[in-house]
Amino acid sequence: MSELVISGLAASIDGKEILKDVSLTVRGGEIHALMGPNGAGKSTLGYALIGHPNYRVRGSIMLDGQELIDKTPEERARAGMFLGFQTPVAVQGVKLSTFLRTAYNQLHPDEKISITEFYNRTKEHLGKVGLDESFLSRSVNDGFSGGERKRFEILQMVMLKPKFVILDEIDSGLDVDALKMVAEEIREYFNENVGFLIITHYQRILKNIEPGFVHVLMDGRVVRNGNKELSLRIEEEGYDWIRVA
Numbered sequence: 001m002s003e004l005v006i007s008g009l010a011a012s013i014d015g016k017e018i019l020k021d022v023s024l025t026v027r028g029g030e031i032h033a034l035m036g037p038n039g040a041g042k043s044t045l046g047y048a049l050i051g052h053p054n055y056r057v058r059g060s061i062m063l064d065g066q067e068l069i070d071k072t073p074e075e076r077a078r079a080g081m082f083l084g085f086q087t088p089v090a091v092q093g094v095k096l097s098t099f100l101r102t103a104y105n106q107l108h109p110d111e112k113i114s115i116t117e118f119y120n121r122t123k124e125h126l127g128k129v130g131l132d133e134s135f136l137s138r139s140v141n142d143g144f145s146g147g148e149r150k151r152f153e154i155l156q157m158v159m160l161k162p163k164f165v166i167l168d169e170i171d172s173g174l175d176v177d178a179l180k181m182v183a184e185e186i187r188e189y190f191n192e193n194v195g196f197l198i199i200t201h202y203q204r205i206l207k208n209i210e211p212g213f214v215h216v217l218m219d220g221r222v223v224r225n226g227n228k229e230l231s232l233r234i235e236e237e238g239y240d241w242i243r244v245a
């Protein structure tokens with residue numbers, strides 16, 4: 001069974017410490033939600049986990065017994081880490097189909113999947129996230145609408161087959177139908193070998209994908225751990241009651 005153990009993780013950028021001391025364990029077959037006010041450091045945690053070069057980090061990130069803290073983003077991706085970005089960026093001149101195929105080959109060098117099979121899988125899941133085939137020949141995220149970018153993050157997740165998935169506000173910018181499609185893809189992909197960390201501000205995604213664990217990040221620390229009830233209370237009352245507690 002897959003297991004990600006984050007302990008004592010600190011991260012700073014441009015000399016400012018954003019994450020101070022984050023410890024969290026996510027096992028395969030578990031869905032964790034991460035909530036917290038704007039600027040709390042949620043996206044920073046995602047970046048720190050995938051090894052974004054702009055951050056200086058301390059602490060430990062163990063994935064299935066392998067220490068990732070000093071590994072490159074590529075090595076972490078090969079170990080099975082995936083981040084669906086809050087604001088995905090455009091990659092001009094790289095076709096979506098080429099991007100997926102190249103990334104897949106890099107992440108799974110030993111797997112033999114024919115071009116046709118990969119293409120058919122891509123087409124199938126494009127449909128499942130509500131994108132038409134014309135996207136295959138477009139440059140990655142170039143001119144994509146906000147919602148289309150989010151749908152493409154989910155397409156990457158299902159195609160690249162990570163074992164630990166962080167989704168950073170995947171629900172933001174999605175219309176009602178897209179939210180359902182994305183939730184369905186997540187549910188279909190989820191299994192006992194995959195752990196999820198879903199960063200969100202809202203219940204609407206958590207209603208579709210029920211988290212077993214809910215954490216609250218504030219000022220660079222996990223200040224509350226709970227279950228669905230915690231997320232419901234936050235939606236009702238915000239974060240002030242946690243601040244004063």
Ligand SMILES: Nc1ncnc2c1ncn2[C@@H]1O[C@H](COP(=O)(O)OP(=O)(O)OP(=O)(O)O)[C@@H](O)[C@H]1O
Pocket residue numbers: 013014016018036037038039040041042043044045086
């Ligand atoms: N280069 C930088 N210099 C100084 N502070 C920075 C820099 N980059 C990010 N920050 C700060 O780090 C803090 C955490 O940002 P982060 O994006 O992780 O927040 P978040 O919890 O994801 O918020 P949101 O809910 O708005 O997405 C913010 O206060 C942000 O302004």
Ligand SMILES: [Mg+2]
Pocket residue numbers: 042043044086168
């Ligand atoms: Mg964020």
